[in-house]
Amino acid sequence: MGLGSTAGEPCAERGIGGTVFFRVLTALFLFVSMFFVSFASPAMAQDYRFNSMKVEGNQRIESATIVAYTGIERGKTVSAGELNDAYQKVMASGLFETVDLEPKGNTLVISVKEYPTISVINFEGNRRIKDDALAKLIESTARQVFSPAKAERDADVIAKAYSQQGRVAATVVPRIIRRSDNRVDLVFEISEGDTIEVERVSFIGNRIYSDRRLRRILATKQANFLRTFLRGDTLVEDRIAYDKQLLRDFYLSRGYVDFRVNSANVEFTRERDAFYLVMDITEGQQFKFGKITTISEYPGVDAAEYQAALKVKSGEIYSPTAVDNSITRQERLSIKNGVDFLRVEPRITRNDRDLTLDVQFVLTKGPRVFVERIDIEGNTTTLDRVVRQQFRVSEGDPFNPREIRASAERIRALGFFSKADVNTREGSSPEQVIVDVNVEEQPTGSLNLGGSYSVSNGFGVALGLTENNFLGRGQRLSFTFSTAEDSEAYVFGFTEPHLMGRDLRFDLDLGLSTTNSSYANYDTKRVFFNPGLTFNLSEQQRLKLQYSWQSTEMEDRDTALAATYGPVVGTEIARGSESASMVGFTYTFDSRLSGLDPNAGMLFEIGADFAGLGGDSQFIRTRAKAIAQRKILNEEVTLRATFEAGALSWLGSDDSRTVDRFMLSSEIMRGFEPAGMGPRDMTPNSSGSPYDDALGGNFYAVARFEAEFPLGLPEEIGLRGGLFLDVGNLWDLSNVNTAAASTGCGASGASSCIVGADGSWRSVIGLSFLWTTSFGPLRFNFSRALSKEDYDKEQTFDLTLQARF
Template sequence: MTHSLRTYLKAIVVSVLLLAAPLWAVSASAQQSTPDAAPAAPQAPTVIRTVQVQGNQRVEANTVASYLLFGRGDPYSEERIDMSVKTLYATGLFADVEIDPRDGNVLISVVENPIINRVILEGNKSLKSDKITDEIEAEPRAIFTRSKVQEDVQRIIELYRQSGRFAANVVPKVVQQPQNRIDLIFEITEGPVTGVKRINFIGNNEYSDRKLRGEVVTEESIWYKFFSSNDNYDPGRLEFDREQLRKFYTDRGFADFRVVSAVAELTPDQEDFYITFTLDEGEEYRWGDIKVKTELESLDQDLLRRLVPIREGELYRASDVESAIDTLTFAAGTSGFAFVDIQPEIKRNRDTKTVDLVFNMVEGPRVYIERIDIIGNTTTLDYVIRREMELVEGDAFNRILLDRSRNRVRALRFFEEVEITETQGTSADRAIVEVNVTEQPTGEVSFSAGFSSADQFLVDLSITQRNLRGRGQLMRFVIRASSNRREIDLRFTEPRFLGRNLAAGIELFDVTIDFLDEAGFRQSRTGGQISLGFPLTENTSLTARYSLRTEGVDVPGLNCAAILADPVAGAQNNLCLQEGDRLSSIGGFTFGWDRRNDPITPTRGFDVRFSQDFAGIGGDVQYLRSDVQANFYRGLLKNVVASGKLYGGYIEGWGGDPVNVNDRFFKGSFDFRGYENAGIGPRVLQTNELTGEVRRGQALGGNAYGLAALEVSFPLFVPSLLGSVFAEAGTVGLLDDQFKFETVDGNLRTETIDDLSIRAMLGASVFWESPFGPIRFDFTKPLKQYEYDERTSFQFTTRTRF
């Protein structure tokens, strides 16, 4: 093809294209206006050249730009613009956001949310401001948003509903301040208290309404229950009541029990609620066939079955299943199976009204402790807590040992709360154990003053640190004075002496005890003691000690020189024979056995302490003294605990030495409630044979004593009050023969009474954690007493720190 021909054809093509261009434009326009038209070819995106921010006052422009999903040089996108607006709103910093593209020069206009200057509550009388502000999110210097304020309004209304005020209304108001700040005001109209007029039960045939009302937490509003906080309608409490009813019935044989409905209806005057529980009690069941199945060869199925605390034919109790699982888990753990999975299989036989139960025991997957984290210890060093743990990193996970570890940490008494939780580690067979503690004050500088019917006035100045430098060491300095006791005591204990599990202690003391009114003498004791304690097993411990002290007996009411010059009078006034100072060198030990379920507030278990002191390792005094104390605990109901105690002691001189008066047992006051200090036991009596008049003389103490008591403690209707009832019986006696005598001078017979007579007492106590300090009141009634006893029907003790 020639050059001229090619030029001619090119000119024709260009002419056709120029003529067709208007037609293409019309066609494209028609396609855009017609829904079914094919989409146009995409245009080249517009590039964002600049980004500017305006309207911001506190928030930097760079901060605003950091929330954008585009920047300079990015292609323009409607989707990114829209998402950027939503992102800026989501920060809560802005009340209004606009983004104007402007052909690539993007302008971002913002209106910042104001800052809260003050939060003001108006109209709240029944709820303290602190309780409300702790629940809401609004606070000074926080950012104001309308959505958060509405959430706070609902929280305040919910607080009032929980306190029984369902008519409460909250209106938020805003007062503008300079510099884009506001005062946020919540105007509160509390409304009347909405009580519970009546609690009704429908469908209860086995138990009366009155019985069931005692099982639920919600109470009916009665005029004399002015301390109660449960006599209002609370939806959350109502759900809890449903669960309480379920537990009550299922623990009494009703395996099919269910709460069909729980309805609260306002009375016509809208001041109270009627609460109605509709129940389906079902039939009463008893336990049927009980089995334990396991493929673990080292576990004896028959033995495990005997350990299960459920017997065939007994009334069905749902809580028995959990108790049995705990028992079987513990039994497997003691046999070396720390990873046992127990799955109960329950089958109800509706025809026979029995429940068959099978415990399937299989070995669970082995899990090892990857890490132990200590959280919340701001003062106590980590190793003080870790040394109480019975597990370390790398050990096999064991729930029983973790529970024991928690009790050991709580027993330190350094922490208000101790919780041990576990989470999965870096793999399925690894666990991370978290020990969460809440520190409580362990140091104390206090001056206490008070009065008691036993000690009269008392003053106590003490400096105590139970966790010295966060290392668990104890340092204590005490100066104590009362009407019959003066004491100075300095003590230091290192719980991990030489880095071992040895508790070493040293003590220096100077004590004077006044028994002038009770026994006619004054006792003094000055010296020191060293001790060393260590555990024998998990639940037993042994503490050895040595004490060297000077002990004195002073008899200021007698002319001992003249009395001792008369051999007859000297025999009768044996106190003068014991007057003076003696050096006592004493070695001893204490064996402890503690099986309580909780070291602070036990509800089951026991603890036993047996002590012996041997005097005569040098010195002037020779005796062997033995003491035993046993306490038992048993939870009866929630917060109701029965406790019993058995105390006893015996001291006997050796090498021909009698037991001096300052080494004998003097019991009474709070050792045996209902009696004065040294109020029971051997005593000198003077009897006028002519008139029959009996006059009490000196209390002599005894070489032996025994005391048994049973007490049940329970909460009273005020949270700060705790009550108890108790019964006690005991005796003191067994003097050495040389301290017993009987003389007759005319009609006046003087004799020593020492017959180990049993005293018995019933009583009640009230404990009050008052704003002025703890107060305890004891009321007693004797069942068996003697005319020469020093009794008191009422006594109290209080102490206030300031």
């Protein structure tokens, strides 16, 4: 028993000890759990229920509006997270500087501090951009709630406006000045900084065209000494993107189909006062047109007929414009033939071996989609019909995407709108399309002030008032007043581009012009009335039909000087005012803008006037002009040849006058004074000296040949050189009263007092300097006559300037 009891005691002690340990561990666990629970309970999510809401601090904003911003409903359980969302919603309204949501039992107290109201907005430090212009750029306006975010956006917009002018260092800081009644003055403090110009534009990778030629394409220009007046020499980011597209269009139109702009890098100069613009380009190879074929996948359509309508030929330099024009021709032919929904798909095959592109025009039948309607929006002044006239399709016509794009271009070309977007969307059914036209109007009136100078007429000024969209009808209304030392003109003009809603232009010009002749001792006065109709015969041809009435008078400049002009002119002055009523036409063919070859073009113009429908004069007067132009040596040199001629056939029983016959100006024949060549009255006066009156001639012919080329000077100067050769003749005095000139001729020993009636060819060679300035083009002509008559009036120097401000 003793052994057993001794053995059992330790067991009992172990059992009691384990129990005590377990109890202690349990108590410790409960204590720690209660400790964490007591500390965690305040941070645990808590629910609220508000039976009422109280708003404090609001002055302008209604309490109900602020409560509505929270989105909390009375009597509804709200978690702490939802309470935080309510705070964010009130702040997001942008109306308050501070917001505080404080639960007080069953009441939610919303304390707010409203943003102040803007009293006035001022701009400080701006000189280059006026206050009115800046006010149109910003969102903030007076008598509205001040918003810091909006003010910051306004500052960025103003800084960007200065950046567009090359002032990329301009800074704009918005500040507020507190006033009473919770009002503030918003002030934009502007530091304009200096203009940072494009010092140099250069190219990498160009082998065919020089930097000088490519710079002429870009809208971004290098800085020059006229930088005060120019805005093209500043760096504008959007303009660089536009320059890339201009380069691409230039190379593609010349067959370089692989052309690409690798990069356009802009770097600061070392002095950080200008930019360098470096454009890395890849020209690629020039491609020409290869085989040009047309196939028809449209049942019943003859491909040969559409092939014959093409003007582009194999071997010509490839141009996307030529392909586009060919598609347009074939689609127009389909409309003429009554073939609806014809589509032309160009399939181009590249031949790298001979650098040609085969073009196959595939005639397919497009989906049967019609134009449901044309909706026009945004035109507050311009009538709808002015916009609709630019469409060649109407409601119910087959839909042609190409024609819609062309219509959009015509709308933009009007110049009436700052923005013109033309989009299409599905109509009432998949077979119907609605064309949406959204425009933004811009001012269409202009006041032009100009100046001119020429050796013949001296200095002059011109004032013009023009409204290109009169009463929103798309009509042009203009008044021009111009005066020089020896001439004045007052002209009123009116143009209706779509007479009776058709592609028919109506022009009306009437006015008064006076000339103080620098080559004779008499003045002229002319009153005229000229209406005319012009319509297009094709893409490059147009015909103008016109009527003209004019009254012309040769006047004594001073009766005391009556003896200073010869007997022929004296007889014509004595006839007083005479009128002419005539009808005529002018036919023009011009491929310079729409031709397939961008380096060559031609203008041909011929016209005739038939006088005798009333009035005092009866005659037929014809004129013809032809101009051919080509650029060579990678388009650095421009060659131009002009041929011009005129003929006057007098039909009346009386004699023609000097003002009826042709006089050659320095624009027609260089190297001579106005009326300085041709027939003259050399009858001796009482002192034995000839009167030397220019009489003009019934026929003239002039050929002008010229070349323009760079001088190797920095292109930003805008100075180019030129050489010219003019050959011309002015002759014939049929139907001229020369009887009075025969008396007294024997006293001078001359066989005739009238010289030059039979004509003789004159030739002049010269050198020109053409200077393109911000004021206008200047032209200096230095010439020398290679062949002339003794009685001709040579002019070795001529300067012309045309400027608009």
